[in-house]
Amino acid sequence: MIDKKVAMLGVPMDLGGGRRGVDMGPSGIRIANLEARVRELGVEFEDRGNVAVGQPESLDPEDPRARFLKEIAVSCEELRDRVGVALEEGLFPLVIGGDHSIACGTVAGMSRHHHARGEKIGLIWFDAHADMNTPETTPSGNIHGMPLAACLGLGPGALVDLAATVPMVAPSNAVLVGVRSVDEEERRLVKEIGLKVFTMREIDMLGIHEVMKRAIAIASEGTAGFHLSFDLDGTDPSVAPGVGTPVSGGTTLRESHLVMEHVAASGKLIGLEMTEINPILDDGNQTARAAVELILSALGQTVL
Numbered sequence: 001m002i003d004k005k006v007a008m009l010g011v012p013m014d015l016g017g018g019r020r021g022v023d024m025g026p027s028g029i030r031i032a033n034l035e036a037r038v039r040e041l042g043v044e045f046e047d048r049g050n051v052a053v054g055q056p057e058s059l060d061p062e063d064p065r066a067r068f069l070k071e072i073a074v075s076c077e078e079l080r081d082r083v084g085v086a087l088e089e090g091l092f093p094l095v096i097g098g099d100h101s102i103a104c105g106t107v108a109g110m111s112r113h114h115h116a117r118g119e120k121i122g123l124i125w126f127d128a129h130a131d132m133n134t135p136e137t138t139p140s141g142n143i144h145g146m147p148l149a150a151c152l153g154l155g156p157g158a159l160v161d162l163a164a165t166v167p168m169v170a171p172s173n174a175v176l177v178g179v180r181s182v183d184e185e186e187r188r189l190v191k192e193i194g195l196k197v198f199t200m201r202e203i204d205m206l207g208i209h210e211v212m213k214r215a216i217a218i219a220s221e222g223t224a225g226f227h228l229s230f231d232l233d234g235t236d237p238s239v240a241p242g243v244g245t246p247v248s249g250g251t252t253l254r255e256s257h258l259v260m261e262h263v264a265a266s267g268k269l270i271g272l273e274m275t276e277i278n279p280i281l282d283d284g285n286q287t288a289r290a291a292v293e294l295i296l297s298a299l300g301q302t303v304l
């Protein structure tokens with residue numbers, strides 16, 4: 001079991017995607033009893049409330065190629081600072097979204113904290129999509145399709161420069177798992193930057209056990225540990241129907257748990273974030289309940 005107290009931060013961010021409702025993700029997770037379930041594991045837990053996020057109705061998206069960039073960056077700055085405070089206090093940051101644009105703030109907080117100690121971090125990005133767009137390549141202008149690129153140093157300065165260093169994570173320590181929907185320009189960027197990717201094809205061929213062994217090795221090489229940024233749309237829509245952009249052919253419930261069990265067993269997990277839970281599109285909070293179970297596995301829950 002994880003030996004640190006968990007500090008949860010909710011980020012009701014709904015500015016980074018086109019389909020609305022992910023701002024209710026933190027509520028869905030709280031209603032699914034996350035705190036009580038974590039405490040049952042014997043792990044201390046503190047809900048630190050939500051990061052402030054603007055409402056799209058009262059804001060101007062401005063740049064059509066990076067909609068709501070200014071507001072997303074402001075919320076990411078607050079999230080970065082609060083993740084940093086949790087780490088300073090020796091806590092384990094658990095960030096609940098919100099759309100995936102929040103990862104820019106979470107990863108910046110982790111990166112900055114460890115950089116100040118002369119350490120690097122690794123990053124495992126679990127997702128149906130590559131999230132490797134930039135304002136130049138995006139088909140939609142939605143920033144939730146850009147955060148991995150930003151963490152790796154590509155994209156608008158307001159996101160790329162959030163940490164103390166650019167990139168926040170060395171591409172050689174980053175790895176993408178579960179992918180099955182990639183835009184043409186993203187494909188080019190992934191190759192250009194040399195990002196390691198395990199698509200659903202590799203998961204089918206090698207098995208999730210082998211894929212996670214390799215992913216953890218990449219993210220752990222020369223680092224103080226790794227952050228797991230988990231987009232619920234990486235799992236199959238039959239497991240997690242309540243997500244903004246479902247794509248069929250994702251990991252099963254058991255494979256998704258094995259992802260979490262492997263990161264727990266590695267002892268290298270330094271932060272976790274669960275994103276894109278959309279109660280509006282969900283079936284009776286099923287997705288948030290699945291997310292809670294997955295979080296418990298990541299914190300070290302086992303069958304025996």
Ligand SMILES: [Mn+2]
Nearest residue numbers: 100127131231
């Ligand atoms: Mn994503």
